[in-house]
Amino acid sequence: MLRSYAMTEDRQISIALPTIRRLPMYVAVLEKALQDGQTHASSSQIAGALGLESIQVRKDLAAVGVVGQPGVGFPVGELIAAIEKSLGWDNASDAFVIGAGHLGTALAGYRGFARYGLNIVALFDSDPAKVGQTVHGKKILPMEKFADLVARLHVRIAILTVPAEAATESAALAAEAGIKALWNFTPTKLAPIDGVIVERVDLAASLAVLSSRLASLVGASGATRAQAADEPESEV
Amino acid sequence: MLRSYAMTEDRQISIALPTIRRLPMYVAVLEKALQDGQTHASSSQIAGALGLESIQVRKDLAAVGVVGQPGVGFPVGELIAAIEKSLGWDNASDAFVIGAGHLGTALAGYRGFARYGLNIVALFDSDPAKVGQTVHGKKILPMEKFADLVARLHVRIAILTVPAEAATESAALAAEAGIKALWNFTPTKLAPIDGVIVERVDLAASLAVLSSRLASLVGASGATRAQAADEPESEV
DNA sequence: CTGTATTCGATATACTTTTATCGATATGTG
């Protein structure tokens, strides 16, 4: 029974990436189940809520080390705890935002991150006009203070929202300051940096999937759009 | 030679999803090559710039139907055009933003989308206080006008940036108005809607990858962080 | 023109991820 909380690090490393990407969805569903007073949830119930196959849910949950009960399902609370442990969401991590522009301030104000164990502490910007301002209760500080504060506060995560051209330079600066993980929102593909994990949020990739599916849809059953495409487009 | 531009729709549909996700990176690299005056680029050159294997680049490019020349490489201009065609980025699509909050306005102001064939025309919001404002030169309109304008302007794409609770409702409204593709930035997993493509930007999934890798890194070579973890964390 | 270095693309192989099958365990009803 306690094997579900086993902490052998080697297993955590070996969880398949697609599985890791799905884990947050499970947490969301399970928390809803918990609120409804459920102590257990079956793989088919979870799968149904997420549009997945139950077998995949079982495999994913097996990967985080929780054992279910035949005829009953998986223990909800235990499951949430195990997933959050796998993801390192069990104790919150502080993070700095580099680039207090539109996206950076939006992220800094996003309350949803608290649930993911992410705590944005402050923003940094090279623009003197922005430094000193406060957004969503968080200060915008000058880049000069970055390295010092990373060390003092033991911040490991930096969120990169600078212009594309400044990305490489900012990443190098962050790495040198001791940042261990970079969440890169810029379209710049960073070269690997020794000892630094880089995860990129690639909106272009996401949009590519959307628009290519849309394009092939038009091509396939063109009837729907064909008529509209003939009419001239007007402006607002 | 002209086979590279073949427009048989059935091929477009069959491009593997991981390949589609990589296509935008190729476009970025190729445009840089074009600026440098290159007429051809080899798979190994492209791979080197992106940290990929050359064989994967060749396979991906074969999927969009462009043929390279042995000893020379791939024709840059032709390649860009073919990729953009595959993605439906060859002629820009208009889009509406639903939810003119922090994220919605950031997206509306993002100039990078122009390159991806996406043109945000206007924003919509249910909050009367926001309606009438202009952000980045784009109007915030009331939801009541949404359906009519979708029809009048033949808008097929809506970008969902409403609060999580409003996502399902907004999606249904968009679908009813005739929207064909939803780019969903909310954490809500939408149920499939008939005739509507939904692509989700899942920040939680991305963060999960980042933080789980960070967590396993700490577990593995704990030395680096162990010392820091012992010290009490101070505040800004 | 000959030899060497590039490079592509077809085919084959290896690897990863998803899905299927099925026996074993649990619940609850009559």
Place this chain on the structure above:
DNA sequence: CACATATCGATAAAAGTATATCGAATACAG
């Protein structure tokens, strides 16, 4: 307690992706 139903987990199969190999085409230097 017998039996129908639900559920899990181990193993196997299938599908999807990435990588390796190698012959053929091209460029170019000598």
